[in-house]
Amino acid sequence: MTSPILETHDLTVRFGGHVAVDAVTCAFQPGELTAIVGPNGAGKTTYFNLISGQIPASAGTVRLKGRDISGQSVSQRTRAGIGRAFQLTNLFPNLSVLENVRLVVQAQSGKGFNMFSTAASHVEMTEAAEAILMRVRLLEQRDQVVSELSHGNQRKLEVALLIALDPAVYMFDEPTAGMSVDEAPVVLDLIAELKEHTHRTVLLVEHKMDVIARLADRIIVLHNGALAADGPPAEVIASDVVQEAYMGRGLEGILENA
Numbered sequence: 622m623t624s625p626i627l628e629t630h631d632l633t634v635r636f637g638g639h640v641a642v643d644a645v646t647c648a649f650q651p652g653e654l655t656a657i658v659g660p661n662g663a664g665k666t667t668y669f670n671l672i673s674g675q676i677p678a679s680a681g682t683v684r685l686k687g688r689d690i691s692g693q694s695v696s697q698r699t700r701a702g703i704g705r706a707f708q709l710t711n712l713f714p715n716l717s718v719l720e721n722v723r724l725v726v727q728a729q730s731g732k733g734f735n736m737f738s739t740a741a742s743h744v745e746m747t748e749a750a751e752a753i754l755m756r757v758r759l760l761e762q763r764d765q766v767v768s769e770l771s772h773g774n775q776r777k778l779e780v781a782l783l784i785a786l787d788p789a790v791y792m793f794d795e796p797t798a799g800m801s802v803d804e805a806p807v808v809l810d811l812i813a814e815l816k817e818h819t820h821r822t823v824l825l826v827e828h829k830m831d832v833i834a835r836l837a838d839r840i841i842v843l844h845n846g847a848l849a850a851d852g853p854p855a856e857v858i859a860s861d862v863v864q865e866a867y868m869g870r871g872l873e874g875i876l877e878n879a
C-alpha cells in the first residue's frame with residue numbers, strides 16, 4: 622500500500638462543552654475519492670474546517686504527505702497542497718472569468734505580479750487558463766465578469782481555480798448544491814476526471830445518494846463527531862453500525878435521493 626497523502630490522528634474540536642469532532646483518526650490514499658456523510662450536525666463541515674485550517678483543533682494532528690501541518694494557517698496549508706473548493710468570496714467578483722483563473726495560474730508559475738514578465742509568458746498563462754476553462758466548459762464565458770455569472774457557473778469557476786492550483790488533496794463541500802440538473806453533471810464529471818486521470822485525492826461532503834454512488838470509492842460516516850463507519854460504499858451502507866446509528870433508517874435515510 623502507498624503512503625497516505627492525508628491523515629488525521631485523534632482530531633478533535635470542542636466548542637464549549639460540545640465535542641463537534643471527536644478523536645477522528647483516518648488516512649486518505651492518493652487517487653481515492655472519499656465521501657464524508659452523516660446526519661445534520663454530525664461534524665462533517667467542522668472536520669473539513671479542521672483539515673483546511675479554518676479552525677484550530679483542540680487536540681490531535683493533521684498530516685499532509687507525512688508532515689504535521691496542524692499548526693499551519695489556511696494559506697500555508699493551501700500552498701502545501703490542501704485545495705478546498707473556494708468560497709465565492711475568494712473569487713474576484715469584478716474581474717472576468719479568464720482573469721480569475723489566470724491570476725491563480727500566474728501565482729502557481731511563481732511569477733506573481735511581476736510587471737516585467739515577458740509577453741510570451743503572459744500568452745502562455747492565458748493559454749493555460751483557457752485550457753482550464755475549456756475543461757470546465759466555461760470558455761464561452763471567459764470575458765464575463767464573475768459577479769454576473771450564474772450560480773452554477775460560479776461553482777464551475779471554483780473548480781477551475783482549484784484545477785489551476787493543482788493541489789494534492791481536493792476538498793468539496795456539497796459541490797452541486799444549488800445547481801440545476803443541467804449544470805450538476807459537468808461538475809461531477811470534472812470531479813470524476815480529477816480522480817481517474819490525475820490520481821488526485823478527493824474528499825467530498827455529500828448528502829446526495831446518486832452523487833456518492835457515482836463517485837465514491839469509500840464512505841466515512843460521522844456520527845456525533847466520531848467516526849462511526851469507514852469502508853467501501855456497499856459495505857458501509859449495509860453495516861450494522863450504520864443501520865443501528867440511524868435507528869433502522871439506514872444510511873439511505875439520511876441521504877437525499879436526487
Ligand SMILES: Nc1ncnc2c1ncn2[C@@H]1O[C@H](COP(=O)(O)OP(=O)(O)OP(=O)(O)O)[C@@H](O)[C@H]1O
Pocket residue numbers: 636641659660661662663664665666667668
Ligand atoms: N463555530 C462553532 N461554534 C459552536 N458550535 C459549532 C461551531 N461550528 C459547528 N458547531 C457545532 O458543531 C456541530 C457540527 O456541525 P457541522 O456544521 O460540522 O455539522 P455537519 O455534519 O456539517 O452538518 P450539516 O450536514 O447540517 O452541514 C453542530 O452541533 C454545530 O452546531
